Structure formats: structure tokens, C-alpha cells
Amino acid sequence: xQDWTQDxxxxxxxxxxxxSAGVSRRDFMxxxxxxxxxxxxxxxxxxxxxxxxxxxxxxxxxxxxxxxxVTDEQQIFRNPMNQxxxxxxxxxxxxxxxxxxxFAGLLRFDTDYKPVSYVAESYSVSDDGTVYTFKIxxxxxxxxxxxxxxxxxxxxxxxxxxxxxxxxxxxFLFDIKNGEAVNTSAEGVTVDDxxxxxxxxxxxxxxxxxxxxxxxxxMAYLAxxxxxxxxxxxxxxxxxxxANIVTNGPWKLTEWQHDSHYVMERNDDFKLEPKxxxxxIIRPIVxxxxxxxxxxxxxxxxxxVPVAELKRIQADPELSKEINTFSLAGTFYLAPSYxxxxxxxxxxRQALNHAxxxxxxxxxxxQGIGQPALTFVAPDSPxxxxxxxxxxxxxxxxxxxxxxxxxxxxxxxxxxxxWPEVKITYRSDELAGVPGLVAQAIQAMLKxxxxxxxxxxxxxxxxxxSSMWEHKNQLTYVRWYMDYPDPNNNLFLVWYSxxxxxxxxxxxxxxxxxxVDQAAGAPTFxxxxxxxxxxxxxxxxxxAATYVYYPFGxxxxxxxxxxxxxxxxxLNVQDWNIxxxxxxxxxxxxxxxxxxxx
Amino acid sequence: xxxxxxxxxxxxxxxxxxxxxxxxMRKETNLWRDAWRRLLRNKLAVAGMVVVLFFLFLAIFANLxxxxxxxxxxxxxxxxxxxxxHPFGTSPLGQDMLSRLIYGARxxxxxxxxxxxxxxxxxxxxxxxxxxxxxxxxxxxxxxxDVMYAFPTLLFVILIMSALGPGLVNIFIALGLTGWVTLCRxxxxxxxxxxxxxFVLAARAVxxxxxxxxxxxxxxxxxxxxxxxxxxGIPQAIFTEAALxxxxxxxxxxxxxxxxxxxxxxxxxxxxxxxxxxxxIAIGLMMLAFSFLGDGLRDALDPxxxx
Numbered sequence: 001x002q003d004w005t006q007d008x009x010x011x012x013x014x015x016x017x018x019x020s021a022g023v024s025r026r027d028f029m030x031x032x033x034x035x036x037x038x039x040x041x042x043x044x045x046x047x048x049x050x051x052x053x054x055x056x057x058x059x060x061x062x063x064x065x066x067x068x069x070v071t072d073e074q075q076i077f078r079n080p081m082n083q084x085x086x087x088x089x090x091x092x093x094x095x096x097x098x099x100x101x102x103f104a105g106l107l108r109f110d111t112d113y114k115p116v117s118y119v120a121e122s123y124s125v126s127d128d129g130t131v132y133t134f135k136i137x138x139x140x141x142x143x144x145x146x147x148x149x150x151x152x153x154x155x156x157x158x159x160x161x162x163x164x165x166x167x168x169x170x171x172f173l174f175d176i177k178n179g180e181a182v183n184t185s186a187e188g189v190t191v192d193d194x195x196x197x198x199x200x201x202x203x204x205x206x207x208x209x210x211x212x213x214x215x216x217x218x219m220a221y222l223a224x225x226x227x228x229x230x231x232x233x234x235x236x237x238x239x240x241x242x243a244n245i246v247t248n249g250p251w252k253l254t255e256w257q258h259d260s261h262y263v264m265e266r267n268d269d270f271k272l273e274p275k276x277x278x279x280x281i282i283r284p285i286v287x288x289x290x291x292x293x294x295x296x297x298x299x300x301x302x303x304x305v306p307v308a309e310l311k312r313i314q315a316d317p318e319l320s321k322e323i324n325t326f327s328l329a330g331t332f333y334l335a336p337s338y339x340x341x342x343x344x345x346x347x348x349r350q351a352l353n354h355a356x357x358x359x360x361x362x363x364x365x366x367q368g369i370g371q372p373a374l375t376f377v378a379p380d381s382p383x384x385x386x387x388x389x390x391x392x393x394x395x396x397x398x399x400x401x402x403x404x405x406x407x408x409x410x411x412x413x414x415x416x417x418x419w420p421e422v423k424i425t426y427r428s429d430e431l432a433g434v435p436g437l438v439a440q441a442i443q444a445m446l447k448x449x450x451x452x453x454x455x456x457x458x459x460x461x462x463x464x465x466s467s468m469w470e471h472k473n474q475l476t477y478v479r480w481y482m483d484y485p486d487p488n489n490n491l492f493l494v495w496y497s498x499x500x501x502x503x504x505x506x507x508x509x510x511x512x513x514x515x516v517d518q519a520a521g522a523p524t525f526x527x528x529x530x531x532x533x534x535x536x537x538x539x540x541x542x543x544a545a546t547y548v549y550y551p552f553g554x555x556x557x558x559x560x561x562x563x564x565x566x567x568x569x570x571l572n573v574q575d576w577n578i579x580x581x582x583x584x585x586x587x588x589x590x591x592x593x594x595x596x597x598x
Numbered sequence: 599x600x601x602x603x604x605x606x607x608x609x610x611x612x613x614x615x616x617x618x619x620x621x622x623m624r625k626e627t628n629l630w631r632d633a634w635r636r637l638l639r640n641k642l643a644v645a646g647m648v649v650v651l652f653f654l655f656l657a658i659f660a661n662l663x664x665x666x667x668x669x670x671x672x673x674x675x676x677x678x679x680x681x682x683x684h685p686f687g688t689s690p691l692g693q694d695m696l697s698r699l700i701y702g703a704r705x706x707x708x709x710x711x712x713x714x715x716x717x718x719x720x721x722x723x724x725x726x727x728x729x730x731x732x733x734x735x736x737x738x739x740x741x742x743x744d745v746m747y748a749f750p751t752l753l754f755v756i757l758i759m760s761a762l763g764p765g766l767v768n769i770f771i772a773l774g775l776t777g778w779v780t781l782c783r784x785x786x787x788x789x790x791x792x793x794x795x796x797f798v799l800a801a802r803a804v805x806x807x808x809x810x811x812x813x814x815x816x817x818x819x820x821x822x823x824x825x826x827x828x829x830x831g832i833p834q835a836i837f838t839e840a841a842l843x844x845x846x847x848x849x850x851x852x853x854x855x856x857x858x859x860x861x862x863x864x865x866x867x868x869x870x871x872x873x874x875x876x877x878x879i880a881i882g883l884m885m886l887a888f889s890f891l892g893d894g895l896r897d898a899l900d901p902x903x904x905x
Contacts, residue, residue, distance in 0.1 A: 308865035311677075360673040365690055367677070428846050432865045440851050441691055444671035456850050457763070 067590030070560075075279040075588050076597040077561065078301045080286040080294070084259050088240040088247075091156045091227035092167050098240065099264060099283075100222055100580045102247040104272060106134050106153060106204070107220035109579050111567040113329075113380055113485035115220035118272060119148060119248070120204070129211030129523065134204040134219075140271055142228055144246045150198035152248075156226040157196045157206075172223035172483070175215060177207040211521035213528045214486040221484040221578075250276045250584050261285060277563065277587040282597075289432075292556075298595060301561050305554040306432045307369055313556070322556040324564060326572040329380045330481035331373050331490075332438065334424075334546040338506040340474045341420045347407045349543025353397045354404035355449040356442055362549050365441045366434070369554065373547040375536050376480070376490045380578075382525075383487030383532045390533070396540050397547075401449035408450070416451030425467060426477040428458030431551075438548065439477050471506050479551065481577055487532035491516050495539055507544035560591035636898035643894020649887035656700050657707035664697035669852035680872050687872040689863075695872065698854035699880055705855045706836045706884060709769055713835040714828050716774025717781055722824065724778070725785025726812050730793055740786070746779045752841065759842055764850040769842065773835050781827055788820035822899045829895050833888035840881050856881045 069075075081097075088098030106120040117123075120134040140148035157176065160167045161183045174180040177195025195207030208215060218224060228246040231239040238244055242256040250270045256262040261284040266276040286294055288304055295303035296319075305313055305323070313319045334352060336343035343349050358372035374397045375385040387393045408414050424442065426435045436458050446452040454475075459467060468476050483489050496516055497508035512535055519531035539545065555574060557564060563586045565573045575582040588594070637643055656663060672692035680687045686695035728739040755772045762768040792798065793816060801811050840857025842848030849855035851862075856877040863873035 306865055308863075308867075309869055311869035357673070364673045364676045364692070433862055436846075436851075436862070437690055441671065441673075443852065444669070444691060447669075448671075458846050458850075 069277075070588050070590055070594070072279050074597065075277065077278050077281045077583070077586060077588070078299070078597070079281055079283050079583070080291050080300050080303065081283050082285070082288050084285055085262075087237070088245065088253065089227060089232075089237075090222050090225040091160055092165065094169050094172065094222040094225075099251065099253065099262070100225070100575075101249050101251045101583050102245070102253055102264065103225040103249040104140075104270075105220065105222075105225045106136075107216055107224075108581065109220050109485070110581075111565045111573040111579055113382075113567075113578050115216040118220075119153075119226075120219075123216070129213065129521065130208045132206045132208070132215060132219075134206070136202045136204065137272065138202060140248065141269060142246050142248050143252055143267060143269070144228075146228070146230070146246070147201070148226075148248050149201040150204035151201065152226050152229065153204050153224075154196045154198040155229050157224070158191050158194050159227065159232070160223070161194055162191050169223060172218060172221065175208050175212045175218065177209050179209075211523070213520060213522055213525065214484075214488045217484045217486045217488075250274070251281070259285065274581055274584040276584045278583070281583060295556055295558075298558075298593065301558045303556050305556060307366065307434055307554075308432060310367060310369065310554060313554075319556060322559060324555045324557055324572050324574065325369075326553055326555070326574040326576065327371075327378065327380050328481060328551045328553050328576060329378050329485065329578055330479050331376055331378055331550055332370075332435070332477070332479045332548045333373070333376065334442070334548065335473075335476045335478065335505045335507075336543065336546075337471065337474050337476075338508070339471070342411075342413055342422065343475065343543075345411050345413070346543055347411050348413060350396075350541075351404040351407040351450060351543075352446075352546045353540070353543065354400045354407070356445050356546060356548065357399045358548055359399070360445075361438055361441050365437060366549070370549040370551045373550045375540065375547055376494070376545065377487045377532070377536070378482060378550045381482055381485040381487065381490075383529050385533050385536055390537075392537060393540075396537075404449055419450075419452045422446075422452055422454045422474060423457050424454055424475045424477050425457045425459060425464065425473040427461055427464040429460045435477060435479075442477065442548075469502065469504065476505070477548075483577065485578055487529070487536075488516070488520060491532060491535055491539075492520075495544065505544070507539065507542070509538065509542065509544075512538050558591075558594070560589050560594045561586055562589050563587050633895075633898040637894050640894040640897060642890045643898070646887040646890030646892075646894065649883060650891055653703045653884055653887070654707060657704040660701045660704045664694075664700045666694035666697040668693065668697045668701040668854050670694075677870060679870070686876050687870070689873065690866075693852075695859075695876060698859065699856070699876055702854045702856045702859065702877065702880065703884075705766065705849055705853065706839065706881075708766060709773070709839040710832040710836040710888075712766075712770045713773035713777060714831050716770055717777040717831060718824075718828065720774060721778035721781030722785050722817070725782040726789055726817060728782070729786035729789025730808065730812055730816065732790070736786070739782075743779045743782055746776070749776070751776050752838065755838060755842065756845075756847060759847040764847055766849060766853070769839055769848060772842075773838060777831060777835065781824065781831070784823055784827055785817075785820060788823060789816050792816050792819050826892065826896045826899060829888065829892040833885045833892070836888070837881070837885055 083097060085098035086093060086096040088102055089096055090098065090100060090103060104119050106118060106123070107115040108118040110116045117137075119137060119140060121137040123132055123134045125132055134150070134153075136148065136150050136153075142148060157173055159165050160170050161173055161176070161179045163183055163185050170179070170183045174183070178189050178193045179195070180186075181189045182191055182194055195209075197205045197207075199205055206215075212218075226248065228239070228248070231244055231246045235241070235244040239246075240253070242253050242262070245253050247253065247267075250267055250272070251264040252267045254263050254265045261282060263283070264281045266279050270276075284300075286300065289306070291300060291303035292305060292309060294300045313323065334356075336349045336352065338344060358374075362368060362370045362372050371379065374387055374393050377383045377385065385393060405416065408416065412418050424439050426439045428436055436456070439456050439458075443454045443456060446454050464478075467473055468478065480490060480494055483493075494504050495507055496513055497503050498510070498513045515531055515535035515538065519528045519535065522528040522531055540547075553574065553576065565579070565582055565585045567573050573579050573582075637647075670693060672688070675684070675688050675692040676690055678684050678688040678692075684694050684696065686699060688694055689698065724739060728736040754776050758772040758775060759768060762771065789812075798811060798815060801815050806815075839848055839855065840860070843855040843858035844861035846858075846861065849858050851858065859877040860874050860881070863870070863877075866873045867875075
């Protein structure tokens, strides 16, 4: 569901690997285009959330607590998806857009985005933090009756890292010892040297490149879902077809009619919690723009609301009760170029932070479907820098046009004079025009506050990506959706510069890199987070980015769908890009408007 | 050809052609007056002309008429429905939509007229050269025109725009580079038949150079169809600009363009109906007005077209 092209490293590696595997550039572009489609989905949903938690709570409370659970036969959920999945093989391609809940990984994320035990009933870490030992829950089976063993995970991780399989996002497992070396076909290492070993059926030992405090988070992520070896070997890329697939998760794929829909049924043999309460989920392909009307025609049980439709939904006495607002666990930000005037001047970069009124953008322009952002890590994730506890944030980021102008004193642009041509580049083909809208607001604010004339350039995904990665943009307006809830995901993949594979933005600071490295190996969670906050501060001090807002999403649920998950803070959590167990939690209750299904 | 004719015959023909030319010129001055009268009798054409003049007036005096600056964002006034203060409401950035529409007329007019100037500057001279000189020049030019014709126009324009980037001048260039072929063919066709007329022979006989013959004798006679073609070209250019801006490769904000507004606000249709509705109406009205005016002009200038 997220935009893999956000991920610097993956794109680079993928391109490299594609070339070495003889994949033509055109095929590469095709995949990029497919990814763009994926993000269009994200886009369409993104623009919608009403941020005020109070409102979210209200709507949830307003949902009629109605009747009794309907019979098991009628426990059916009509849950649209935006596009045909490429496959359900997350072990090969974590952005395949398939059904995550067909599989169960070693760990999973709970509604607080914390990694908790799943297939692994427990795990332990060696004293130096470099070896993780996972204990597999006994008695688990694949849907064909095979036992789920440590060997399944060993094989799956090696399959993903093996360059021969060509898995595009293997980089997520590069913390495993020799993972990167093997995946990039370095001399002197073979697949057998990868640091994953099933010492017996119930014990999986993973050796890392170094101490990696966030490793459990990666193991709870989609990249660490297993695949069923005999099926893969027998059916190759066709192994996730409904007729062939063997899975180990709470749901079974029972029907997959390509370009139309697929159907999953509860796996009654699944022994882990949470177990599915519904009997069946029907997933038709319905374009995001078409979901709302299908929902209103009572053909779907949930739908995404584009931001432009929000006003109407809120004004509707019925529909307004069905709103579910949730955080997209992401951040929109401005990234200035370090090599192009005027942003090669540090004070100009810093001034950007004071020249943009984030409250106005969120509340007046976006009608409240987000939350102002001062730092990179979203409030959903550990490592969020709470402005209330970090005074320095105010100094560096508060909206204060006078301060912005003062910063320009002594630069060639003193008094807002002599600006060269400035262009903001953003991605135009997502979120139904929302990024362009915010870019226009920023344009107006820079004109008003810094007397800077700015032009806008909206590019479609593939072009935007390459222009960002080639550092051609003077000022980039872009978003990051967290892959896994750890600052490592944000700070390492976006701002870390000491990488052979290139970097997403131009910011390059050895000290920053050192802090991120240090954090990865820090012994305790608190120390790790403190180092990440230190790193964020350093980056913001240098004006590497101006964070703008954390986007929200809005979904509608029919009143008979109950059990929607919330986190411990009482906020809605949706199956977005981190937490996925929503389909196990929800159930259907009696309601006069509910259609009888089969 | 004339050189092969006996001198006596040639002289005679020349005299006749000169008479013809004089006759023709007199007729033409009448033609304009007749045409004007015929145009005024056509109610639809007059209505079209009034609307076109109205938009032209808005375009020229936009800075005097518009109640607010078109790019002034007032974040305290975002998403305002139509009111006395903002008759057409405000944009998501709090800009006055009426002011943006008025300035949008300026963009549309500039594009419509500007692009046609480029089309004229390229199409007419090339068409004249091809038609007048014929032979190889004609052959090569016309094959080139055929090649240009083969491209789907809108796609070609989009291609040029993606290469040049958004902006008003670039739209002129893109529309000019793609739009001239029709006019080129038309001019060539006209000249092809006109150049065989005797008054041309006469002009040649008194020593007129090719350039003079083309500009003084041939083009004035080909003017009517050119005017009609240009009149129809204007709304096409306006519409193409709207289409380009709609898909985001035309005019970029904050410069307002009707097409850009429709493209940007189409998603808001059911929540904020006014955002996309008024620019859509404006585009439709402008297109319709130019079409009526063009039809009227054609009927007026070229009575042979009448049944």
C-alpha cells in the first residue's frame, strides 16, 4: 500500500539488480509505473482525514452500537481494493499489493505499532545485540498440513536475499549478516553465508551485521513474511494463484478472479491470536474514485474518502457517522537542494522553516485532515519528537516571518531581494491534487513572507522519482510513509548519506550519519531514541528539511461493521502500511440496511 | 510558359488581366462592406461577437475590473461559498474566484490570439512559397506538412510542452508549431489556383518580382479563407490550452487559467460546486461564441458557401 519508490535504497538497488539481471530499462519503467499506480491508491485515500482525534472518537462512538453479531454464515466483509495485486508473494515483493493476512510472520505489529510475538512465541538477543534467536510456536501448520518450522523462515529469508531470485526489495533484510554482500553478488560469499540458521525446527538464529536495536521491528514488517517452499518450487511465480497457494496466516485465499476480485475465507486451523471473526472477505477491485458511490449504493462495506468529498460527507447526517479518521503514519516535507542557489546558503534553508505556517496549511487549506509537523518522525512512531518536551524545536521551526527575514541578513538575499528563480517540484499524480494544493499554499507563503517568487512543477511519479534521486530539484515537496515504525526507517533511508547506492536528497553530513549508525547499535531503547532525536535536531538545524504536516486518511464503514481497532491512546488505527490485523478484529452485527450476502 | 506564347497574344492577355485585377479589387472593397452587412444580419454571429468582445474587454482591463489580485491567498477566507464579497466564492487558498476567472480570460485571449499569430507567421509564408513556386519546393514542403499532419495534434502539443515546461510563451510555441499546417495547406491551395490567373501574368509582364506578386496580388485574394481559418483556430487554441492546463502541463499556478481551475477543482464538485462550475461555463461560453462568430464570418465572407 505504500510507495516503494520512496525508498531510496530500494530503487537504487532494484535498478542495479534489474540491470544485472538483464531487465531492460523499459521493464524497469513498467514496474515504476505499477508502483505509481500503487501510490495513486495511497493518494486517493490520503487526502481525507479529519485530524481532530475528538472527532474521530465521536464518529466511532456515534456508530450505532446496534444489534447482535449476525450468524457466522453472514459474517462477510465487502472490502474493496484499488488495483489488481501483482501476487500475494510478499517474501518476493513486499509491495506486491496482495493480501498480507494470508501469512503470519515471526512477529507482528499491534495497534500501537509495537512488534509483538506471532509465529515466534518469544525471542532473545545476545549480549552484544548481534544475534537474535526466535522460538517458533509449536503446532502451527500451513494450509496444506505441513508444519511451520524455523527452516521455512531460513529458506524464505535466503530466497529473498539470493540475487538469483531477483526480489526487488531485499534491502530490508540487509541488516542480516552478509545479506547485502550476497544480494549484491559480492565476491567470496554465497547464499549459505547469510546469517540465518534454523538450528532445529523450533529455533531460528539470525546473526546481524552489527547491533541493530530496531531489528524486531523489521521482523514484524511485511518484508519478513514467509513463503511456502514446496509450492514456490513447484509452481514458481504462479504459486500464489488461488489453486496453488499454501499459506500460514489467519485467512485462506479461496478464489482469485484476475482483474475482478478475490475472496478469502477464515483459516479455521489458525492457532494464533488474533483469530478472524468474519467468515469471508470479498475484495472487488474498485478504483478509488469509484469507491464512494459504490459504498453509497450499498455495494461495499468500506470506502476511501477523497479530501475533496470530505465536506459533503461531513454534512451528511448518515455518512458523517460512518467516518473513520486515522493517521497515515507519514510526513510531507520540503527538501531544499544543497547545491543550487539560493538554498546553498544555510540561512535561507533555515528561513524556510520559519516562513511556512503549518497550522494554516492543515486547518484552512486541508480542512483539518492532518497534523502540523515540525520533525520527521510521525507521532504514531516511537522516536517522535514531542514539541512540548523539546524547547529547541520552537527556536528552529516556529512560524515567524520576522525571524525568517532576520536570518537573511548578511546573505545576498537580505530583505527578500535578489532571489534567483525558485521552483518547487512535487508529485502531481497522487492524493487527488492535494500535494499541488499545498505547494500552492507554500508558494503564496514564501511570496508573502520572504518576497520569494516561486514557480511550481508537478511531475508524475516516475519522472518525479528520477528527478529527485538525481538531485535535479531546487526545492522538493515530497512525502514519506513509514515502512516500519522506527526512526531508523525515516532517518536512515531518507537522510543517511554514506551509501554507495546514492541518496534521496543532497543533505550529506558525516556527523548525522554517525549518530544514525550509533543509534542502530545503541544498547537500550531509550538511548537509541535519544540518539535519533539528536540526529533529527542536527538535520533540522542545518535546514536540511522543512517538515510540513503528517497526513491523515478518512474511511467510511457501514454501521454494521463493528470492532474497528483503536490504539492505546484511543485513536483509530487502520490497516494502512504498518498494522494489518484489522481484518481479524472486525465483525458484522445486525442492521436493517445490511444486505444478505453469500 | 508565358515566354512561349507569341508576343502579341501575350500583350493582349496582360491588358485583360490588368482589367480583371482592377475589377476584382473593386469587387473586394464591396465584399467587405457586404460581408459586414451579412454578418450583422446573423443573430447568432452577433451574439457570439458580443460575447467575444465582452471577454476581450475583461482580458484587456482585468487589472481594473478584478476586485482582488488573482494570486492573493487569504488563508482566513478559504473555501468560501459565493457571497456578495466573493460572488464566485474563494479557492482552497482563499483567492477570489471571480478575480481568477477575469484574469483567466486574459490568458485564454492571449493564447487564442497569440497562437494564431505564430500560426499565421509560419503557415501563410510557407503555404505561399509552396503554392507559388510549385515544383520541388512544393513537393518537399507538402510532404513535410503531411508528416506533421500524421501526428495526433494534442499528443504532439503535450510532447512539446513536456520538453519546454509549462508557461504562457511555451504554449504559444507549442500551439504555433502544431497549428500552422492547416493554414499552410489552405494558403497553398489558394495560391495554386490564383497564380494561374491572368492578373498574375499581367503583374509579371510589367516586371513585378515574385515577392511583390505574392504579397500584393496573391495573398490579398486569398485573405477570406485565411480569416475564416484563423477565426476557427482561436477557439481551438483556447480549448487546447484549457486541456493542457487541465492535465497540468499548461499554465502553472498562481497564474489563473480556466482549464487549470477545472482540472484542479474537478474533485471538489460535490462538496464545493462553484469551484469548477464557473470556469467550465466560461470555457463553454467562449468556445461557443467563437464558433458562432466563425460560422457567421464564413457565411458572410464567402457567399458561395451558402446553399
